[in-house]
Structures are given as C-alpha cells and as structure tokens.
Amino acid sequence: MTLFIEKRSIVVPGEVLAEGKYLLGPNTYAKNGKIYASKLGLFDFTQDKIIVVPFKGAYIPNINDQVIGKIVEVGLFGWTVDIASPYEALLPASEVQDKRSKIKVDLTKILDLGDLILAKVVAFDRTRDPLLTIREEGLGRITSGRIVEIPPTKIPRLIGKKGSMINMLKKETECEIYVGQNGVVLISGKNVFNENLAVEAINKIAMEAHTQGLTDRIKEMIKKRREQYVDNKTG
Amino acid sequence: MSITKPDRLIDENGLRIDGRKPSELRPLKLEVGILDKADGSAYVEQGKNKILVAVYGPREAHPRHIGLSDRATLRCRYHMAPFSTEERRSPAPSRRDIELSKVIREALEPAVISEMYPRTTIDVFIEVLQSDGGTRCAGITGASLALADAGIPMRDLVVACAAGKVDGKIVVDLCDLEDKYGEADLPIALMPVFNALTLIQMDGLLTLNEFYEALNMAKEACKIIYEKQKQALKNKYYQIKELIETEGEK
Amino acid sequence: MSSTPNLTPITKIEKKNLMELLVNGKRIDGRGLTEYRPFTIEKNVIEKANGSAQIKLGKTKVMVGIKVEVGEPFSDTPDEGVLMVSAELVPLASPTFEPGPPDENAIELARVVDRGLRESKVLDLKKLCIKEGEKVFIVFVDIYVLDYDGNLIDASAMAALTALLTAKIKSYEVKNGELIYKNEFTPLPIQNYPIPITFVKINDALLVDPSIEEERVMDARLTLTIDKDGKLCAIQKGGLKELTLNEIEKAVNIAIEKASENRNKILEALNWEEQKR
Numbered sequence: 001m002t003l004f005i006e007k008r009s010i011v012v013p014g015e016v017l018a019e020g021k022y023l024l025g026p027n028t029y030a031k032n033g034k035i036y037a038s039k040l041g042l043f044d045f046t047q048d049k050i051i052v053v054p055f056k057g058a059y060i061p062n063i064n065d066q067v068i069g070k071i072v073e074v075g076l077f078g079w080t081v082d083i084a085s086p087y088e089a090l091l092p093a094s095e096v097q098d099k100r101s102k103i104k105v106d107l108t109k110i111l112d113l114g115d116l117i118l119a120k121v122v123a124f125d126r127t128r129d130p131l132l133t134i135r136e137e138g139l140g141r142i143t144s145g146r147i148v149e150i151p152p153t154k155i156p157r158l159i160g161k162k163g164s165m166i167n168m169l170k171k172e173t174e175c176e177i178y179v180g181q182n183g184v185v186l187i188s189g190k191n192v193f194n195e196n197l198a199v200e201a202i203n204k205i206a207m208e209a210h211t212q213g214l215t216d217r218i219k220e221m222i223k224k225r226r227e228q229y230v231d232n233k234t235g
Numbered sequence: 236m237s238i239t240k241p242d243r244l245i246d247e248n249g250l251r252i253d254g255r256k257p258s259e260l261r262p263l264k265l266e267v268g269i270l271d272k273a274d275g276s277a278y279v280e281q282g283k284n285k286i287l288v289a290v291y292g293p294r295e296a297h298p299r300h301i302g303l304s305d306r307a308t309l310r311c312r313y314h315m316a317p318f319s320t321e322e323r324r325s326p327a328p329s330r331r332d333i334e335l336s337k338v339i340r341e342a343l344e345p346a347v348i349s350e351m352y353p354r355t356t357i358d359v360f361i362e363v364l365q366s367d368g369g370t371r372c373a374g375i376t377g378a379s380l381a382l383a384d385a386g387i388p389m390r391d392l393v394v395a396c397a398a399g400k401v402d403g404k405i406v407v408d409l410c411d412l413e414d415k416y417g418e419a420d421l422p423i424a425l426m427p428v429f430n431a432l433t434l435i436q437m438d439g440l441l442t443l444n445e446f447y448e449a450l451n452m453a454k455e456a457c458k459i460i461y462e463k464q465k466q467a468l469k470n471k472y473y474q475i476k477e478l479i480e481t482e483g484e485k
Numbered sequence: 486m487s488s489t490p491n492l493t494p495i496t497k498i499e500k501k502n503l504m505e506l507l508v509n510g511k512r513i514d515g516r517g518l519t520e521y522r523p524f525t526i527e528k529n530v531i532e533k534a535n536g537s538a539q540i541k542l543g544k545t546k547v548m549v550g551i552k553v554e555v556g557e558p559f560s561d562t563p564d565e566g567v568l569m570v571s572a573e574l575v576p577l578a579s580p581t582f583e584p585g586p587p588d589e590n591a592i593e594l595a596r597v598v599d600r601g602l603r604e605s606k607v608l609d610l611k612k613l614c615i616k617e618g619e620k621v622f623i624v625f626v627d628i629y630v631l632d633y634d635g636n637l638i639d640a641s642a643m644a645a646l647t648a649l650l651t652a653k654i655k656s657y658e659v660k661n662g663e664l665i666y667k668n669e670f671t672p673l674p675i676q677n678y679p680i681p682i683t684f685v686k687i688n689d690a691l692l693v694d695p696s697i698e699e700e701r702v703m704d705a706r707l708t709l710t711i712d713k714d715g716k717l718c719a720i721q722k723g724g725l726k727e728l729t730l731n732e733i734e735k736a737v738n739i740a741i742e743k744a745s746e747n748r749n750k751i752l753e754a755l756n757w758e759e760q761k762r
Contacts, residue, residue, distance in 0.1 A: 010469045013346075013383050014391030014428040027388065029348070036428070038348055038388040040468050055472065056275070056386030058293050058352070086293040086355040126353050127304075153386065211476050240561075303491055312486040330592050336487040337589040338723075344489065345727040356488075419604075421720070431727035435707075437720035438600045443737065446717050450730070 007044060010210075011037040011052060018050055025051030041153075042210055055210065059085040059152035059182040061130040065121045068142070068180035069132070074108050081117065081132060083182045084149065089130040091119065096134065116142040118178055118186065145176075145188035146195045150206035152183035157209040158202060165205065165215055172222045173198040197225055240416050245402040251413065253282070257406040260396070260456055265376070265467035267384045275385025277467070279377040282410055283367035288377035290385040292357035302354035309347055310356055311340035313374055315363040335371050342375050342395065342424040342434035348388040357387055368411035369397050375424045375434065376460060383468055393433055394461045395424035398453035400445060407452045419445070423453045427461040487589055489725070493581075495701050503702060507690045514543075514696060519739055521694040526644060526751065528651040536652020536673070540644035543696060544634035546578075549644040550627050551652045553673075555664065558614070558621040566613020566621045570599035572628035572641065579633035593723070595628060597681070598642045600719035601710035602626070605679035607649060612674035615657070615664060622654065624673065635697040638708050638721075639747075642681045647751060649673055679718055680748045681710040682740035686728060691736055693743060707736050711744035 001020030005011060017028060018035045027039040028050050037043065041054035061067070061083070069089060073080035078092040096110050111117065117132075118139050124130040134140050150158070159166045159179060170177050175189035175198045185202055189195040201218050208214055245251055255261070261282030270276035273289035280286075296302030313335040317323050328336075339361065347357065359381065361374040372395035379393040398407045401417035414420050419439025423432055441449065503513055510518055522543030531537040536551035558565060572595035574582045587595070602608070613622040626648070628641045653670040685695040685703035692699055700706070705724035712718045717737075722728060751757075 010472055012392060012465050012468050013389035014426065015465075016428065029390070031390075036390070038390065039386055040383045054386050056384070058274075058386065060352075086295055086352055088295055151386075208475060208479060210472055211479050217479070301488065301491070303489065306489075308489045308491075310486050310488045330587075330596065333487070333589050333592045334596050337593055338721075340487040340489070341723060341725060344725040349489070358486075426727060429727070431729055432722065432733065433727045435720055435722045435728070435733065437717060438604050439718070440604055440712065441717045443715070443717070443741075446737070447734075450733075454730075 003045065005043045009043050010041070011043045012040050013038055017043060017052075018045075023049040025049045027052035027054050027057075053156075053210075054153050056151050057153045059083070061085060061087065061089070061121045061124045062181070063121055063124060065181035066118065066139075066179070067121060067132070067182040068116060068118055068147070068178065068184035068186055069182070071111050071113055071115045071117070074111070074113060076107075079107065079111055081119070083130070083132075083180075084152070084184055085130070085182055087124070087129050089119075089121070089132050091117070091132045091134065095132070111141060116147070116186075118142055118180070142186060145186050146199060148185045148187065148199050148202050150183050150185065150202060152181065154206040154209045155179060155181055155183060157214070158185070158205050160215065165218070168215060168219060169198065169201055172219060173201065193229060197222055200225070241412060243402060244413055244416060245404055245406075249404075251401070251406060253410060257404050258452060258455075260408045260459060261410065263460065263463055265380060265463050267380050267467050268471050273381070273385070275381040275383070275387070277377040277380035277384060279373045279380075281369065281373045281408070283365055284363070284370055284373050285365040286370060286373045286377050287362045287364060288374065288381040289360045289362075290358065290378070290381040290387065291360075292385065292387065293352035293355035294358070296354055296356045299354075301356070305353050306349040307347075307352040307354075308356045309340055309344055309349060309359070311336050311343065311359045311361070311378070313339055313361045313363075313371065315366060315370070319363050319366045335374075338434055338436065339371060339375055339378065343378055343382070343393055345431070345433045346379070346389045346391050346393045346426055347382065348390060351388050357382075366411065368409050368414040369422070371434075372396050372422050372424065376464065380464055380467060391426035391428045392461065392464055393424050394427055394457045394464060395422065395434060396453050396456040396460055397422035398449040398456070400439060400441060400449065405445060405448045405452060407456045419449070421446070421449045421453060423450065423457070425454065425457045425461075427457060492701065495698070499698070500702055503698065504688065507687055507692075510690075512692065512696075513698060516694075518690060518692050519743065521743065521747065522696070524640075524643070524750075526647045526754065528647055528755070534652075535654055536648040536650075538644045538647035538651065539631075540640050540647070542636060542640040542643075542694070544632060545636060545640045546630075546632035547637065547640045547644050548629045548631055549641065549648045550629065551648045552625045552627070553652070553654045554623050554625070555615065555620055556623045558618065562610075563618040564614045565610040566608070567623040568599070568603055568608060568610065568626065569623065570602065570626040570628070570645070571595045572598070572630070574630050574633070574637075578630045582630075582633070593721070594630075594637055594641060597638055597708055597710075597719060597721045598626075598628065598645055600721075601642055601679040601681050602645065602649070604718040605677040605710070605712040605716075607646070607675060607677045607679055609674040609676050615659060616662065620664060624649075624652075633697065635695045635700050636683055639681050639683050639694060642679070642710070643747065643751060646678060646680070647755070650675055650678075650751075650755060650757065678713045678748050678752065679710050680744040680751075681708050681719065682736075682743045682747075683708040684736050684739075685724070686726075686732060691732060691739070693739065707733070709737060709740040709744075711740055713748065715741055715745075
C-alpha cells in the first residue's frame with residue numbers, strides 16, 4: 001500500500017494517487033491495482049480510505065438532504081422544483097394536501113411559480129427524479145431573507161467539523177442561516193448590515209475553502225467589518 | 236485576400252517559416268475558469284490560435300427524449316467566429332465544422348465518466364476566435380481543461396497536438412500555412428496517463444516510417460502540453476492560497 | 486452540435502454470443518478477423534452519369550455516381566480541376582436513417598472517402614484544366630448508400646474508385662478560347678488507386694470490414710487508407726473509446742496487406758491496365 005501524493009495536494013483527473021488495497025472514497029477510481037483521481041480537487045486520506053475533495057461539482061441529491069429550491073412549474077398533481085441540480089425535483093401535492101380530500105385545490109394558491117421552499121429529499125435513484133417533502137418542522141415556503149448560491153461542493157466547508165464554521169457564523173453575524181446541501185443558503189438577519197456580512201463571509205468561505213486557517217480568518221473579517229461600520233457611523 | 240504559397244516552408248537552416256525548429260511547439264498559454272456563467276471554462280492561445288471553451292453540465296436533458304437512460308449525453312459544438320480566418324467566413328456550420336464537432340466529441344468521450352449522470356447532458360462549446368492551424372487539437376486540449384474545471388468526473392485529461400510533413404521534413408504543431416501547403420497533417424489526442432489515443436486522423440501522404448516518426452513527435456508534444464494543462468488547473472487554486480499567505484487581510 | 490448517439494440496445498444474448506466467438510477468433514458470420522465479406526462491383530449502372538458503380542459488400546449496397554461539369558477553378562489552384570465528394574444516407578437504406586440534409590455521419594463518410602481520393606491524387610487534377618483561371622472540369626463524386634449493413638466507408642470508397650476508373654468524359658479541344666466537344670470519349674486522368682481498410686475494435690480484438698452488428702458493439706473504429714505504393718493517405722478514428730499505439734501498429738500492418746488484396750480484386754475485375762500518358 002503506497003501513497004504517491006501528499007495530503008491536501010491539488011490533484012487533477014487521472015492523477016495517480018495510490019497503489020494497493022484502499023477503500024475508494026468519492027471522486028476516485030481504481031484500475032489495475034492503482035487508484036486515480038477522477039476530479040480536480042484536494043487529495044485526502046484516512047487510515048484506509050482515499051478521497052478527493054472536489055473544488056466544483058454538480059449537486060446530486062442524497063436522501064434526507066435539506067435543500068432550498070424554486071418552484072418552476074405548477075402541475076395538476078404537484079410542483080416541479082429547481083434545486084440547482086441536473087435533476088429537477090418533484091414536490092407532490094400529497095405533501096400539502098390530504099389524499100382523501102375530494103376537493104381539487106388550485107395548487108398555485110399554496111405554492112406558485114417563483115416561490116422558494118426549504119425542503120427535504122425523500123427519494124432519489126438513477127431511474128427517476130428526486131422527490132421532496134415540506135411536511136417536517138421548519139420546512140416550507142420561504143417568505144423573507146437573502147439567498148446566496150455557492151458551489152455545492154463547498155457546503156461541507158461552510159458547515160465545518162461538527163458545525164464549527166456555521167455555528168460561528170450564525171453567532172458572529174447574528175443571523176439565522178439555513179444551509180441547503182444543494183449549495184443554496186438562506187440568510188435571515190435583524191438588519192441589512194448583518195445580512196451583508198453573512199453573504200460576504202459565505203462567499204469568502206466558498207472561495208477559500210481549500211486553504212488552512214479559514215475559520216479564524218472569517219472571524220477576523222467579521223470583526224474588522226463591524227469596526228469599520230462603527231467607524232463610519234461615528235466618523 | 237487569399238494566401239499565396241510561400242516559396243519554402245523550411246529554410247536552409249532547417250527552420251520553419253515562423254522560425255521554429257521541426258520539433259518545436261508554438262508558444263502556449265492555458266487559462267482555466269475565465270468565464271462566469273459557464274460551469275467550467277478554459278482559454279487556449281497556441282501561436283496565433285485563440286480558442287475559448289465553455290462547459291455546461293451535467294444538466295437536465297431538454298427535451299427529455301435526448302437523454303440516455305444509463306449515462307450522460309455528451310454534446311460538442313466546434314464553431315469558428317466569422318472574423319477568425321483570413322477571409323471572413325459565414326457563421327453557418329460548414330461540413331468541416333460538423334465533422335470536427337463529431338471527432339472532438341469522440342476524442343473526449345473515452346475520458347468522461349458519463350455513467351455517473353444518466354439522463355443529463357454535458358455540453359462542450361468550442362469557439363475559435365482566431366485560427367492559425369491546429370484548432371481542433373487546441374480545442375480538445377481546452378475542452379479537457381473546461382471539463383475538469385466544471386468538476387465533471389474524468390478518467391484522465393485529454394491532450395491533443397498535430398504533427399505533419401512539411402517540405403519533406405517531419406514537424407510538430409503545424410501552423411495554418413504549413414497545414415495548407417505541407418504534405419501531411421496528423422492530429423492526435425491522447426489520454427496521457429494511460430497513453431491511449433482518443434483521436435487520430437491523417438490527411439496527406441506518408442510512408443510508414445514517416446507516419447511513425449510523426450506519431451512519436453505528436454505524442455512527445457502532447458506530454459509537454461499535458462504538464463501545462465496540470466499547471467493551469469492547479470494555478471487558480473494555488474493563486475488563492477498564495478494571496479492569503481502573502482497579503483493577509485485588507 | 487454533435488451528440489452521443491442514442492442507439493437501440495442490442496440484446497444481451499446477442500452481445501454475449503458475439504464476444505464469446507471473438508475470444509476464439511471467430512465472428513458471427515463465420516469470417517476470420519482479417520477477412521472481408523465477398524464483394525462485387527458493377528460498373529456503368531447509370532448511363533446518364535459520366536461514371537458510376539454499385540458495390541455489394543456482404544449485404545451493404547452503395548451506389549456512386551460521377552458527374553463531370555465545367556466550371557471555375559478555386560482561386561488558389563487556378564490550373565487544377567476540382568474534385569467534390571458528397572454522401573447521402575438515404576432513408577430507404579436503413580430504419581435508422583432519417584430524411585433531411587446530410588448529418589454528421591454522412592458528412593464524415595464523404596470527407597473520409599474524399600481524403601483518400603484527394604491525398605493520393607487519384608486524379609491528376611492538372612489534366613482537368615481547360616483554361617487556366619477560367620475553366621476547369623469539376624468532378625462530382627456522389628455516394629448514395631442503398632442498404633446499410635456495416636462498413637460504409639470501405640464500400641463507398643471502393644465503389645467511388647471503380648466509378649472514377651470507368652468514367653468517361655467527352656473529348657474536347659479549345660478553339661479561339663471556346664470549348665468544343667468532339668464525338669469521342671476519354672477516361673479521367675487516373676494515377677493512383679487508394680483503398681481504405683476499416684477496422685473495429687471489440688475488447689482486445691481488431692476486426693476488418695465490420696458488419697452492422699459488430700459496429701453496434703464496437704469500442705472504436707479505425708480507417709486507414711493506403712495508396713498503390715503502400716503509403717498512408719488518410720486515417721480516421723471513430724467511436725466512443727480509445728485505441729492503444731500497439732493496436733494502431735497492428736492495424737497498419739494488416740491494412741497494407743488487405744488494401745493490396747482489395748485493390749488487385751478491383752483492378753483485375755476491370756481488366757485494368759495502367760495507362761501510360
């Protein structure tokens with residue numbers, strides 16, 4: 001078992017990562033006993049597993065993912081939702097209406113074109129489009145706040161180990177932040193300044209996700225902005 | 236305005252019309268991620284060639300029936316801007332554009348792990364802004380960068396270069412005049428890690444020995460370009476890293 | 486825009502059968518890996534054309550018509566005649582061919598056949614010049630696929646070659662700048678006999694003259710066009726997968742031999758004698 005690359009090195013598709021019996025993590029593949037990267041990203045490994053953390057990539061839904069989506073079509077039996085994925089999602093009418101009800105409700109009265117929803121993925125496989133639900137606590141139509149879109153591959157970094165990054169952000173910006181696994185983030189703050197702060201921080205995290213010391217730098221940045229703000233107000 | 240054939244394509248010192256030695260490549264510049272809206276993009280400058288490539292995808296197949304049930308559909312368009320050539324050319328796709336779109340797509344297919352995204356399309360758009368010979372190869376080299384930039388899973392990068400015969404000598408990376416007035420043109424595309432050809436075409440007249448000599452030369456050129464591809468892909472992220480480490484916060 | 490083709494799936498049993506036979510160097514129609522299907526070429530099938538031929542390669546049928554007209558030369562070759570090759574995959578030839586302008590497959594077919602003819606200089610284009618810069622003969626080679634059962638490139642090119650070899654144009658002379666036709670016919674100025682050999686790669690095997698089933702399961706396709714002196718004059722790779730350098734080398738060796746074989750068959754059938762001009 002040999003590793004050919006240093007941890008946290010940038011690798012390109014086709015680059016030889018290792019040789020031997022390793023478990024294949026995401027964005028790697030094996031051929032003739034060697035393990036190769038299949039995406040541009042950072043090389044990482046644990047005791048027995050090889051991973052490439054990609055810089056960019058499409059959002060492919062996983063069951064139980066929380067996502068933020070936009071209604072793009074209202075049909076007879078549900079809504080088509082754009083979840084910034086190559087696969088369009090479906091929110092069936094049964095999610096918001098009792099199946100036994102004989103009264104046909106005009107679905108646009110519940111959710112119309114252009115509405116944003118915070119939803120959860122309940123089903124998805126290679127043969128059909130992802131299915132969503134908004135029945136759970138906290139899910140549903142989004143009525144206010146700011147939306148930021150970042151590459152879905154940066155979401156793990158935005159959340160951080162055991163939520164360290166996102167919790168720090170929520171605290172420092174004094175905003176409520178709802179993270180969609182599909183790269184769409186909803187920010188709700190007391191005022192515009194706080195919301196702007198959160199937007200800037202999230203974009204910066206996305207840009208510098210592959211670097212070290214990010215959490216501290218973000219904290220620093222927020223602190224600086226607050227100082228500048230106070231200076232501008234009083235100066 | 237039409238080009239007239241130069242008297243000699245190789246001078247008495249064995250140098251080509253642009254001063255290069257037979258095995259010398261044109262100056263090459265590769266940039267990645269230069270377009271905002273595309274999922275992945277690349278810009279290639281090879282000699283006077285200026286080529287822009289954008290990748291969109293994987294995205295939903297529209298209309299539905301063009302999607303394949305077990306893999307992504309790769310779509311490729313090679314197109315030349317009307318102002319890209321010596322004489323203005325019509326924007327309508329020529330027969331050459333159609334053939335090149337096909338062979339370029341087929342040059343990229345073996346590298347793209349399309350089974351990962353059934354019922355989607357991965358679109359590659361190659362725009363030749365200025366043309367000076369070898370645009371299909373530069374286009375493939377750029378497309379490979381744009382695909383990697385977009386985070387499309389690939390088995391390997393694809394790198395391409397042409398070799399040929401000019402004034403009886405085997406040369407590499409032909410410019411437009413050499414392509415037009417030379418005796419043979421052999422473009423190839425390679426998956427460098429696996430040393431496998433994904434494109435090989437030839438027009439001209441070559442003996443078997445000349446063919447193998449040209450093939451080898453093209454292969455060696457591909458290896459050089461591959462190193463530049465890797466650099467270009469990693470550069471964007473190295474730059475961000477460096478910026479943070481040297482400048483600090485503003 | 487070129488898209489990954491959406492082909493009707495071949496049944497698993499058929500595919501398995503084909504693969505198993507291949508492992509033993511056999512093909513579903515009993516041929517060896519380097520064996521061509523028997524072919525016959527009928528010449529002068531269309532009297533109104535200057536030249537024509539119809540080939541039957543296995544069940545594949547292709548007709549090629551040659552029309553020669555007088556026109557202007559290209560500005561950069563004022564003393565040369567013009568060769569134009571085009572191809573049509575007409576809908577009656579296959580359930581998979583749709584009516585419409587030539588698609589990428591028809592265009593690729595025409596251009597690959599064209600390359601073989603043009604780069605080998607099958608026609609001495611300088612002999613097709615009537616008045617430099619003004620009048621030349623334009624030779625239209627039109628490939629018409631009638632029945633698609635695999636290997637259109639080789640079938641079309643061999644029919645095109647036969648048509649060119651047997652084409653006749655009216656003799657002429659130029660009097661006071663005017664083109665005057667005489668009442669005799671001359672053949673076109675032929676000086677080479679390019680023959681393409683098309684392979685498909687299936688797993689590790691290289692097969693010549695693919696049938697339609699073999700094309701359906703192929704990993705890649707390689708056409709090598711060889712001229713009368715054993716030189717390469719055109720190469721075209723197709724298909725969705727890669728080829729190794731070893732495979733290319735292997736194919737080149739087979740192609741030289743098979744091209745010679747096929748060329749001899751065609752020339753002998755025409756009782757061809759190299760005209761000394």
